[in-house]
Amino acid sequence: MTKKLHIKTWGCQMNVYDSSRMADVVAPLGYAPSETAEGADLVIFNTCHIREKASEKLFSELGRLKPMQQDKAAKGERMIVAVAGCVAQAEGAEIQRRAPYVDMVFGPQTYHQLPEMIARVTRQSGGVLNTEFPPDSKFDALPQQRNGDVSAFLSIQEGCDKFCTFCVVPYTRGAEYSRGVAAIIAEAEVLAANGAREITVLGQNVNAFHGEGPDGAVWGLGRLLRRLADIPNIKRLRYTTSHPRDMDDDLIAAHRDVPQLMPFLHLPVQSGADAVLDAMNRKHTSDDYRRIIDKLRAARPDIALSSDFIVGFPGETDADHAATMRLVRDIGFASAFSFKYSRRPGTPAAAMVQQVPETVQDARLQELQALLRAQQEAFNQSLVGKTIPVLFDGVARNDSGRHEGRQMHGRAPFMQSTYIAAPAAAPERLIGHELAVTITQARQSSLIGELAQAG
Numbered sequence: 001m002t003k004k005l006h007i008k009t010w011g012c013q014m015n016v017y018d019s020s021r022m023a024d025v026v027a028p029l030g031y032a033p034s035e036t037a038e039g040a041d042l043v044i045f046n047t048c049h050i051r052e053k054a055s056e057k058l059f060s061e062l063g064r065l066k067p068m069q070q071d072k073a074a075k076g077e078r079m080i081v082a083v084a085g086c087v088a089q090a091e092g093a094e095i096q097r098r099a100p101y102v103d104m105v106f107g108p109q110t111y112h113q114l115p116e117m118i119a120r121v122t123r124q125s126g127g128v129l130n131t132e133f134p135p136d137s138k139f140d141a142l143p144q145q146r147n148g149d150v151s152a153f154l155s156i157q158e159g160c161d162k163f164c165t166f167c168v169v170p171y172t173r174g175a176e177y178s179r180g181v182a183a184i185i186a187e188a189e190v191l192a193a194n195g196a197r198e199i200t201v202l203g204q205n206v207n208a209f210h211g212e213g214p215d216g217a218v219w220g221l222g223r224l225l226r227r228l229a230d231i232p233n234i235k236r237l238r239y240t241t242s243h244p245r246d247m248d249d250d251l252i253a254a255h256r257d258v259p260q261l262m263p264f265l266h267l268p269v270q271s272g273a274d275a276v277l278d279a280m281n282r283k284h285t286s287d288d289y290r291r292i293i294d295k296l297r298a299a300r301p302d303i304a305l306s307s308d309f310i311v312g313f314p315g316e317t318d319a320d321h322a323a324t325m326r327l328v329r330d331i332g333f334a335s336a337f338s339f340k341y342s343r344r345p346g347t348p349a350a351a352m353v354q355q356v357p358e359t360v361q362d363a364r365l366q367e368l369q370a371l372l373r374a375q376q377e378a379f380n381q382s383l384v385g386k387t388i389p390v391l392f393d394g395v396a397r398n399d400s401g402r403h404e405g406r407q408m409h410g411r412a413p414f415m416q417s418t419y420i421a422a423p424a425a426a427p428e429r430l431i432g433h434e435l436a437v438t439i440t441q442a443r444q445s446s447l448i449g450e451l452a453q454a455g
């Protein structure tokens, strides 16, 4: 009998990837994914701890689950409730104390042991807490990915040794670890055989990748991308998320040499002020960042850039904030994420004395976001009238109400969602194909166009 599995995911691509792998791990036990928690046999909350109020959100979601779990128990059935991810890692004991009806709490390094944990929960009463960093790698124990998506994620690296002073990742995800090249290539080949045309390799610090190659040498990310580009049918490659310190020359050269590597890079800078970068322990200056961007643009002139920013880091002055604004103006970003600094207990920055008042943080965030929004709009507008390759991945949900009839969804090289009117006959045939689209209209974060060639 199939059992209902509901997974709710917060946070980064890594968590999205982890969630789909958890679904793969429990599939052989008869669990099939369900959109809702109602009546589910297993509910997993895959949590993120990186900013604001993660644990409050979790406890309110758990509270909503409790009556559903009791309803099921009244019918003599069981709803297993699990909390996974970085909040689980950081606050495992607290979760078990405040929500004792949670059956399993486990960190990001242990989800390959899910079948075992489920067995333990079903056999005995009392919960399971599994937030070790086990000696066996989950990557060696996971089944092959099964999804048939056009655009697939592949995790190649995990953890972080950088210890930026604001960030919990080194504590929740553990030390930097790279998978071996042979296993990565094998997984990429399976993905391609199942229909993937675009692969995004993932890691908290993906460009710190240093996996063991089949030749016994240590491979960097540049070399890995060149090898992945040799796999038949892989038309597009991307990687995320990177650190400026690890943008080595070979990786930059890959942007010049590997046509499959898309002209888009998310490269977090956090701040444009050297004093703040120093206090953040970023180990690079604002000029280092500018130089990297210059090299990237020399290697791949059409590359579009994205970044992460934190405003209101402890000690940030008006002049520091102005330096961030200047950096943004100088570089020009196609998209970006920006956040107010949020104090994470246990990180060095949480103990810094000069915390910036929230009203100041708010004002700086607004100013920065207005500029970033304007740059994004201008970038999207600059594509109107141009013909660009779009990789189609599905028939769009028509939720905007702005369009008549069905639409096809795809991605531009620069990551924007791109929509065209679906051809009348068998629009699904476009899925998995990269076709030339002439952009007719730009929106804040998406594009609208029409096929420039017969579909």
Ligand code: 5AD
Pocket (backbone or CB within 6 Å): 050, 051, 166, 167, 168, 268, 270, 308, 309, 310, 339, 340, 341, 342, 343, 344
């Ligand atoms: N406060 C605000 N933003 C943060 N980020 C990470 N930790 C914090 C924090 N404590 C942001 C950084 C990072 C992105 C994933 O989240 O900008 O690049």
Ligand code: SF4
Pocket (backbone or CB within 6 Å): 160, 161, 162, 163, 164, 167, 168, 169, 170, 204, 205, 243
């Ligand atoms: Fe966090 Fe810094 Fe590591 Fe990124 S590089 S995961 S921001 S510690």
